[in-house]
Amino acid sequence: MTSELHERSALELSRALQEREISSVELTTALLQRIRARDDALNSVITVTEEQALKEAQAADALLARGEAGPLTGVPLLHKDIFCTQGVRTSCASRMLDNFIPPYDATVVSKLRAAGTVSLGKTNMDEFAMGSSNETSYYGPCHNPWDLDRVPGGSSGGSAAAVAAGFAPLATGTDTGGSIRQPAALCGITGLKPTYGRVSRLGIIAFASSLDQAGPMTRSVADAALMLNAMCGVDAGDSTSADVPTPNFLDALSGDIQGLRIGIPKQYFSADLNPRVATQIHQALGELTARGALLVDIDLPHTHQGIATYYVIAPAEASANLSRFDGVRFGYRCDNPQDLTDLYQRSRSEGFGEEVQRRILVGTYALSAGFYDAYFKKAQQVRRIISNDFKQAFESCDVIAGPAAPGVAFKIGDKTSDPLAMYMEDVYTLSVNLAGLPGMSIPAGQVDGLPIGLQLIGRPFDEATLLRVGHLFQESTDWHLQRPALGASQ
Amino acid sequence: MNWEVVMGLEVHLQLATRSKIFSGAANHFGAEPNVQACAIDLGMPGMLPVLNEQAVRFAVMFGLGIGAEIGKRSVFDRKNYFYPDLPKGYQVSQFFEPIVGAGVFDIPMPDGSLFPVRITRAHLEEDAGKSVHDAFAGQTGIDLNRAGTPLLEIVTEPDFRTAEQAVAYLKALHSLVTYLGISDGNMAEGSMRCDINISLRPEGQDTFGTRTEIKNVNSFRFVERAIAVEVERQRDILEDGGHIVQETRLFDAENNETRSMRSKEVANDYRYFPEPDLLPVIIDDETIEQIRQTLPELPNDKRNRLIHDYGLGDYDAALLVDSRALADYFEAAAALCGEPKLVANWMLGDLSAALNRADIGIEQCPVTPVALAGLIQRISDNTLSSKLAKQVFEGIWQGQGSADDIIEQRGLKQVSDTGALEGMIDEVIAKNPDQVAQYRAADDNKRKKLSGFFVGQIMKASKGQANPQMVNELLLKKLAG
Numbered sequence: 001m002t003s004e005l006h007e008r009s010a011l012e013l014s015r016a017l018q019e020r021e022i023s024s025v026e027l028t029t030a031l032l033q034r035i036r037a038r039d040d041a042l043n044s045v046i047t048v049t050e051e052q053a054l055k056e057a058q059a060a061d062a063l064l065a066r067g068e069a070g071p072l073t074g075v076p077l078l079h080k081d082i083f084c085t086q087g088v089r090t091s092c093a094s095r096m097l098d099n100f101i102p103p104y105d106a107t108v109v110s111k112l113r114a115a116g117t118v119s120l121g122k123t124n125m126d127e128f129a130m131g132s133s134n135e136t137s138y139y140g141p142c143h144n145p146w147d148l149d150r151v152p153g154g155s156s157g158g159s160a161a162a163v164a165a166g167f168a169p170l171a172t173g174t175d176t177g178g179s180i181r182q183p184a185a186l187c188g189i190t191g192l193k194p195t196y197g198r199v200s201r202l203g204i205i206a207f208a209s210s211l212d213q214a215g216p217m218t219r220s221v222a223d224a225a226l227m228l229n230a231m232c233g234v235d236a237g238d239s240t241s242a243d244v245p246t247p248n249f250l251d252a253l254s255g256d257i258q259g260l261r262i263g264i265p266k267q268y269f270s271a272d273l274n275p276r277v278a279t280q281i282h283q284a285l286g287e288l289t290a291r292g293a294l295l296v297d298i299d300l301p302h303t304h305q306g307i308a309t310y311y312v313i314a315p316a317e318a319s320a321n322l323s324r325f326d327g328v329r330f331g332y333r334c335d336n337p338q339d340l341t342d343l344y345q346r347s348r349s350e351g352f353g354e355e356v357q358r359r360i361l362v363g364t365y366a367l368s369a370g371f372y373d374a375y376f377k378k379a380q381q382v383r384r385i386i387s388n389d390f391k392q393a394f395e396s397c398d399v400i401a402g403p404a405a406p407g408v409a410f411k412i413g414d415k416t417s418d419p420l421a422m423y424m425e426d427v428y429t430l431s432v433n434l435a436g437l438p439g440m441s442i443p444a445g446q447v448d449g450l451p452i453g454l455q456l457i458g459r460p461f462d463e464a465t466l467l468r469v470g471h472l473f474q475e476s477t478d479w480h481l482q483r484p485a486l487g488a489s490q
Numbered sequence: 491m492n493w494e495v496v497m498g499l500e501v502h503l504q505l506a507t508r509s510k511i512f513s514g515a516a517n518h519f520g521a522e523p524n525v526q527a528c529a530i531d532l533g534m535p536g537m538l539p540v541l542n543e544q545a546v547r548f549a550v551m552f553g554l555g556i557g558a559e560i561g562k563r564s565v566f567d568r569k570n571y572f573y574p575d576l577p578k579g580y581q582v583s584q585f586f587e588p589i590v591g592a593g594v595f596d597i598p599m600p601d602g603s604l605f606p607v608r609i610t611r612a613h614l615e616e617d618a619g620k621s622v623h624d625a626f627a628g629q630t631g632i633d634l635n636r637a638g639t640p641l642l643e644i645v646t647e648p649d650f651r652t653a654e655q656a657v658a659y660l661k662a663l664h665s666l667v668t669y670l671g672i673s674d675g676n677m678a679e680g681s682m683r684c685d686i687n688i689s690l691r692p693e694g695q696d697t698f699g700t701r702t703e704i705k706n707v708n709s710f711r712f713v714e715r716a717i718a719v720e721v722e723r724q725r726d727i728l729e730d731g732g733h734i735v736q737e738t739r740l741f742d743a744e745n746n747e748t749r750s751m752r753s754k755e756v757a758n759d760y761r762y763f764p765e766p767d768l769l770p771v772i773i774d775d776e777t778i779e780q781i782r783q784t785l786p787e788l789p790n791d792k793r794n795r796l797i798h799d800y801g802l803g804d805y806d807a808a809l810l811v812d813s814r815a816l817a818d819y820f821e822a823a824a825a826l827c828g829e830p831k832l833v834a835n836w837m838l839g840d841l842s843a844a845l846n847r848a849d850i851g852i853e854q855c856p857v858t859p860v861a862l863a864g865l866i867q868r869i870s871d872n873t874l875s876s877k878l879a880k881q882v883f884e885g886i887w888q889g890q891g892s893a894d895d896i897i898e899q900r901g902l903k904q905v906s907d908t909g910a911l912e913g914m915i916d917e918v919i920a921k922n923p924d925q926v927a928q929y930r931a932a933d934d935n936k937r938k939k940l941s942g943f944f945v946g947q948i949m950k951a952s953k954g955q956a957n958p959q960m961v962n963e964l965l966l967k968k969l970a971g
Binding site: 092097100104106206208209236320323324344368 | 540568762763
């Protein structure tokens with residue numbers, strides 16, 4: 001093993017730890033150092049939990065020494081700052097929660113801890129996961145390690161940038177409309193949004209409850225399988241988590257794709273798509289057909305209605321989910337409130353950023369008496385239609401493929417004044433959330449030195465097929481091994 | 491003009507589940523502020539609700555108890571509004587698809603008739619916390635112990651025309667839910683809170699007048715008074731040619747008036763939408779049937795049975811089934827002594843008077859059904875006169891032992907021995923020759939009056955223990971000479 005520690009995959013690091021080639025404390029120390037040295041330029045991490053990380057690393061080393069370690073024991077990771085972490089500030093990148101220290105862990109956090117991972121800290125994100133560029137963060141934008149003038153995508157922009165920059169081999173993300181897959185694409189890493197219900201939402205600060213889903217953000221598909229193994233499973237504390245069998249996703253990596261039917265939706269290759277991205281996606285598909293897969297034309301006729309549908313349902317749910325941030329019990333409270341209404345109005349106006357306020361207003365409007373039928377109810381109906389489109393498409397294919405985002409990473413500030421242009425970033429991803437399906441973005445090429453992502457969409461609870469296709473692709477390509485220069489290597 | 495009063499009631503019933511409707515926190519009344527509220531009840535970020543199955547069972551039991559449709563699929567919705575004691579900024583309720591649909595509930599009226607009330611629906615929801623206005627000067631405290639307490643909101647059609655009907659409904663509802671064991675129904679502690687929608691219209695008019703809603707009335711008596719003063723208020727306005735403002739009002743018992751609440755509701759749009767954190771509740775026929783099997787005998791059925799099996803009158807039977815404890819007491823005592831009518835008389839007479847004096851319920855009654863049955867046996871076998879029985883009852887109440895113990899201790903046994911009684915009578919006759927002569931000279935009417943003198947003397951001589959009936963018979967024979 002010659003590559004630098006920070007360039008290795010989690011599986012490679014796991015092997016090195018098991019073979020006692022390195023200790024978890026050494027690895028953790030090296031990564032913490034790297035974060036300290038380089039994150040000023042990226043701003044991908046909001047909170048570094050150095051002391052806690054070293055303690056966890058020591059505990060992991062003890063397990064490794066006793067031969068009681070699992071595959072993730074001692075492997076460092078970062079958590080998106082939307083996952084509640086006991087005793088560690090969980091801000092959701094909002095002024096509203098700048099002072100919020102949860103007395104509990106999210107189920108995902110406790111599961112990953114139980115698997116032996118070492119948490120290095122909490123990553124930057126769009127405020128309350130609302131955004132596609134990480135520019136709405138109260139802590140300032142996160143920069144794309146491939147080009148510091150550009151965004152990393154969002155909302156899990158910090159996690160994507162940190163994994164790409166070699167701060168940690170693994171990071172958690174959440175995806176409500178593309179928030180794992182789009183930043184994964186823009187930063188050249190692997191990002192998997194599991195089927196709705198595959199991973200518990202308990203302890204994840206809710207954006208849109210019927211769409212939110214947590215997933216792994218990693219350097220390889222195999223790492224995503226490894227991480228998903230530790231994250232998934234039914235949770236009695238989340239009524240919407242699914243009581244379905246949880247396979248060992250690492251087993252899903254073996255096997256070929258001979259005769260596998262890959263559906264190509266024509267709507268994913270329309271005028272919205274940067275033609276140079278389209279070319280790269282077609283080349284990537286060529287790799288898969290070379291391995292025996294068959295391409296099938298499919299129709300997802302309501303892809304564009306997905307945006308309107310999503311931007312009614314998600315803000316509507318968010319408008320209620322964010323009502324608890326009222327300045328009464330926790331979080332930001334304005335100074336010297338005159339009365340109750342003043343307390344509410346100023347705490348929320350001062351505590352929430354512009355995009356969050358916009359979505360609360362949109363959602364409140366869509367649910368209002370006289371508009372409910374025209375907006376929210378209609379959106380629920382279209383959501384069902386979109387879901388049926390996918391069901392029908394999967395009658396003639398086994399997996400759907402297309403771009404994860406319409407272009408490459410854009411310049412910071414380019415789309416901040418035009419919310420609708422920003423919303424278009426998720427045109428290929430958000431209907432997957434509306435249908436509750438698993439989706440994954442893997443690095444599949446570059447345009448002008450910037451990574452692009454191939455999105456794979458699967459049947460409900462068929463993450464295994466996505467992982468198998470993705471892993472095979474990564475066995476025959478090296479896009480996922482490309483690293484941003486980010487100055488001299490440490 | 492003659493006005494018709496039109497009323498519909500909404501009752502918020504706290505369900506007596508062990509834990510809260512969406513969390514594992516304990517569901518008890520009266521703990522120190524904020525000790526019975528967990529992260530879910532506090533609406534902490536990332537927390538999710540998990541539905542309490544017992545609350546669902548209780549709602550189904552209620553639905554079956556009034557013969558209503560059970561929603562085989564019901565859905566929770568979010569009701570959005572800001573208030574400091576509402577931690578999430580929304581209340582999880584059921585708006586579009588409630589768990590209990592329409593039904594008819596027969597209410598026994600004091601005259602023995604049944605008054606059918608149409609139930610519109612009943613749905614599950616979580617209670618809010620409490621704002622405490624008097625604990626800190628110039629500040630409001632928030633107690634979230636109550637947040638997340640399961641509520642069943644029971645809504646009627648506008649079927650009530652009189653306060654008497656409304657109160658009879660609430661009493662019957664109270665009796666039903668305590669029989670079912672789904673709530674303690676304690677109005678003073680807020681387990682059962684009543685909102686009264688009330689409007690007036692000219693007699694004969696079909697359309698409803700503008701209504702007001704009187705919130706959170708917390709006793710049967712206050713319901714009656716609140717209705718009376720609100721009807722009067724509305725009538726005065728209407729008769730002066732004014733208009734009723736649709737609003738929420740509060741009943742002020744001290745000043746005996748209703749007052750307009752600074753209404754947060756007038757302009758409120760609750761923006762209901764399905765709660766995405768909870769799955770729809772699906773209940774199959776088998777489960778409904780299973781729950782039906784567990785239902786106890788309900789008040790209306792029990793009343794009919796008491797009338798038919800024990801020969802009780804409508805009124806007595808209705809009073810006895812008012813609570814399950816009262817009815818159970820009756821049946822236990824009646825079975826022990828075989829004198830159901832005497833048991834009913836004692837329970838509704840001396841026993842209930844004593845309970846009222848002590849301000850306790852039948853559950854705390856110091857006289858057990860066994861003890862009452864023992865007393866009644868001594869009445870029916872002529873050991874005790876009714877006068878003596880009252881004394882013995884007092885003794886039992888005060889814990890001096892069973893009826894037989896007290897009779898023994900005080901030597902209170904009624905004298906029914908003919909020889910002994912004749913001796914006493916002879917003695918009295920011998921001591922009062924003038925009165926005997928008067929008696930024998932008098933006509934029948936006067937004789938009746940005069941015989942009372944002798945009875946009194948005999949009872950006095952026997953210290954009240956002589957069997958009065960036998961004394962009468964024997965005395966008349968002796969006086970007749």
